[in-house]
Amino acid sequence: MDEARLKYLEEFGLMFGQFGLPRMLGRVLGVLMISDPPERSAEELAEELAASRGSISQTTRSLIQMGLVQRRSKPGERRDYFRVKPGAWHEIMRREMEALGAFRKTAERGLELLGSEDPDARRSLEEMRDFYVYWEREMPAVLERWEKERG
Amino acid sequence: MDEARLKYLEEFGLMFGQFGLPRMLGRVLGVLMISDPPERSAEELAEELAASRGSISQTTRSLIQMGLVQRRSKPGERRDYFRVKPGAWHEIMRREMEALGAFRKTAERGLELLGSEDPDARRSLEEMRDFYVYWEREMPAVLERWEKERG
DNA sequence: CAATATTTTCAGTAATTATTGAAATATATG
DNA sequence: CATATATTTCAATAATTACTGAAAATATTG
Numbered sequence: 001m002d003e004a005r006l007k008y009l010e011e012f013g014l015m016f017g018q019f020g021l022p023r024m025l026g027r028v029l030g031v032l033m034i035s036d037p038p039e040r041s042a043e044e045l046a047e048e049l050a051a052s053r054g055s056i057s058q059t060t061r062s063l064i065q066m067g068l069v070q071r072r073s074k075p076g077e078r079r080d081y082f083r084v085k086p087g088a089w090h091e092i093m094r095r096e097m098e099a100l101g102a103f104r105k106t107a108e109r110g111l112e113l114l115g116s117e118d119p120d121a122r123r124s125l126e127e128m129r130d131f132y133v134y135w136e137r138e139m140p141a142v143l144e145r146w147e148k149e150r151g
Numbered sequence: 152m153d154e155a156r157l158k159y160l161e162e163f164g165l166m167f168g169q170f171g172l173p174r175m176l177g178r179v180l181g182v183l184m185i186s187d188p189p190e191r192s193a194e195e196l197a198e199e200l201a202a203s204r205g206s207i208s209q210t211t212r213s214l215i216q217m218g219l220v221q222r223r224s225k226p227g228e229r230r231d232y233f234r235v236k237p238g239a240w241h242e243i244m245r246r247e248m249e250a251l252g253a254f255r256k257t258a259e260r261g262l263e264l265l266g267s268e269d270p271d272a273r274r275s276l277e278e279m280r281d282f283y284v285y286w287e288r289e290m291p292a293v294l295e296r297w298e299k300e301r302g
Numbered sequence: 303c304a305a306t307a308t309t310t311t312c313a314g315t316a317a318t319t320a321t322t323g324a325a326a327t328a329t330a331t332g
Numbered sequence: 333c334a335t336a337t338a339t340t341t342c343a344a345t346a347a348t349t350a351c352t353g354a355a356a357a358t359a360t361t362g
Binding site for chain 1: 162166171172183184188237238239240241244254260264269274275279282283290293296297300
Binding site: 205208 | 306307309310311
């Protein structure tokens with residue numbers, strides 16, 4: 001792998017890092033995104049990223065669990081191959097949107113906690129709740145439209 | 152502060168942690184969200200969260216920088232007070248949406264890197280780029296509608 | 303401008319999280 | 333079913349990130 005590509009993978013890793021996810025997750029997804037052919041074995045991933053087998057195993061498992069990567073096996077071959085799952089980025093977004101519900105619920109729990117305290121004290125939590133209620137209502141349509149146009 | 156509230160703040164902290172942000176950020180924002188009156192001095196924050204002054208200073212700075220919290224001073228008082236900025240959650244979302252541009256650019260950079268390689272190899276990056284182009288186009292309208300209805 | 307109160311900075315430390323590598327487990331082949 | 337190959341698990345370690353606390357800087361009062 002040439003230097004430009006390694007640098008690109010590091011960028012991919014950092015992008016995921018900013019997100020609070022392990023860099024290795026981004027690096028592995030990055031390799032798969034630029035692979036030609038578009039699939040790689042665990043061994044190839046380990047070699048290209050100078051990472052341990054264990055780390056690749058853990059990372060591919062996470063990526064599969066997150067719905068971003070597919071594992072494939074071929075008849076007559078022992079090793080498995082990994083490839084980016086079509087719709088991976090949509091899936092990332094879909095999961096983020098699911099997380100909105102957690103924010104709304106946290107706001108609601110806070111309002112219960114405050115009870116009938118001074119309305120001033122409740123205002124921030126009410127705004128938070130209303131905001132996430134709004135987004136939970138709006139997001140599905142945007143996601144669905146993408147799926148209809150492209151999925 | 153009673154136990155139920157401390158537990159709630161810890162929850163707030165964990166919610167931010169999932170996001171890849173320091174828990175302390177969530178805890179401090181949490182205190183301010185449930186404060187009555189809705190503002191607190193650095194000293195009060197440090198005491199309520201059993202955290203160091205330095206940590207509170209760093210955290211309030213971050214929260215202000217992120218556009219989530221306001222610093223206020225009062226005439227005749229030396230200490231500053233902090234309160235949740237109205238529209239804080241909208242601001243969080245707005246920043247996330249800005250980050251979409253970085254994803255699109257990363258995809259574009261990858262496509263440059265691949266050049267005219269096998270279309271199969273380019274497919275994942277093209278899908279990534281198209282996806283983020285779509286979201287960059289769609290999100291602003293949703294954000295603006297909230298502002299119009301509520302801001 | 304001296305005295306006091308408050309905030310910030312930052313080096314050191316603590317806590318957390320990511321990664322390795324070797325052993326254990328699983329899977330495919332002849 | 334023995335052998336070879338591939339993958340997973342997990343304890344140990346490395347790397348990173350968060351937090352403290354004391355010293356320095358800043359701001360306010362009389």
